[in-house]
Amino acid sequence: MAEFKEVQNQVKKQDKFFRKSGDSDDSVEKLKKKISKPKQQNSISTSQKIKEMFKKQQFKELVNWAEKDTSITLHEYDEMKVNSQVLKLGQYALIKNAKNPSEDYVGKIQRIVTIKENKSTKLICLCEVNWFYRKSEIIKFKPQAKQWISNNEVFSTNCTDYILASTIQLPCRIVTLEEYETSSQVDKGVFFTRLEWLPTKKKFDGLSKLQHHCTCKQPQNPDQIYIQCDKCQKWYHITCVGLKKGEYEQKEYICGCCR
Numbered sequence: 093m094a095e096f097k098e099v100q101n102q103v104k105k106q107d108k109f110f111r112k113s114g115d116s117d118d119s120v121e122k123l124k125k126k127i128s129k130p131k132q133q134n135s136i137s138t139s140q141k142i143k144e145m146f147k148k149q150q151f152k153e154l155v156n157w158a159e160k161d162t163s164i165t166l167h168e169y170d171e172m173k174v175n176s177q178v179l180k181l182g183q184y185a186l187i188k189n190a191k192n193p194s195e196d197y198v199g200k201i202q203r204i205v206t207i208k209e210n211k212s213t214k215l216i217c218l219c220e221v222n223w224f225y226r227k228s229e230i231i232k233f234k235p236q237a238k239q240w241i242s243n244n245e246v247f248s249t250n251c252t253d254y255i256l257a258s259t260i261q262l263p264c265r266i267v268t269l270e271e272y273e274t275s276s277q278v279d280k281g282v283f284f285t286r287l288e289w290l291p292t293k294k295k296f297d298g299l300s301k302l303q304h305h306c307t308c309k310q311p312q313n314p315d316q317i318y319i320q321c322d323k324c325q326k327w328y329h330i331t332c333v334g335l336k337k338g339e340y341e342q343k344e345y346i347c348g349c350c351r
């Protein structure tokens with residue numbers, strides 16, 4: 093919009109200039125030409141600007157702009173189809189991770205929009221997602237948390253971004269740890285969440301409220317094997333109490349504290 097205003101000002105200045113310098117038919121012709129030119133440049137710059145923002149992946153800025161500019165049409169949707177599956181607002185999805193193709197990003201779909209410059213036929217489909225961080229993203233800042241974070245655990249955040257709808261892979265589910273543990277079969281698209289991650293502070297919210305287990309005093313990790321003491325009912329990692337697979341099955345176990 094700033095660009096457009098500038099062009100308008102230029103036209104006004106030229107207008108004044110021509111009126112002062114003379115009022116023959118010739119200069120009126122010139123004036124018309126001068127006025128029509130900036131308008132053309134402006135319409136080119138709209139599509140050019142969209143192109144540049146698209147290239148730089150400035151999707152949030154693009155949506156904000158499209159909401160204000162009448163030369164761009166913005167449509168909103170309640171759902172979309174991804175690989176023949178319906179994905180609705182408020183649902184979770186796996187999103188393509190260009191940096192690491194073996195681990196998709198996880199996010200909640202908050203908004204689905206299409207953007208189109210009125211004269212153009214090119215449609216840009218965008219989704220606003222609220223990110224859930226995965227283990228690999230957290231342990232960059234908290235390497236000691238590697239022990240207790242599950243591979244299927246995600247952390248809620250307050251981070252949102254607009255992404256290309258085409259990078260959405262599949263719908264997925266996010267449940268509580270209790271639901272995750274009791275579900276009979278855990279397939280690839282099921283994650284659990286129990287904590288929020290504060291990206292600006294680079295720390296967990298509510299970590300101290302979690303129950304810590306074993307002699308290593310770590311929060312529960314459903315990926316690991318635990319054994320329960322038959323006396324105190326506390327849970328221990330089999331590796332932390334020096335048991336190997338096959339040594340604990342169908343046998344009573346009494347922990348070090350209770351012995």
Ligand SMILES: [Zn+2]
Binds near residue numbers: 305332
């Ligand atoms: Zn342990």
Ligand SMILES: [Zn+2]
Binds near residue numbers: 349
């Ligand atoms: Zn015990």
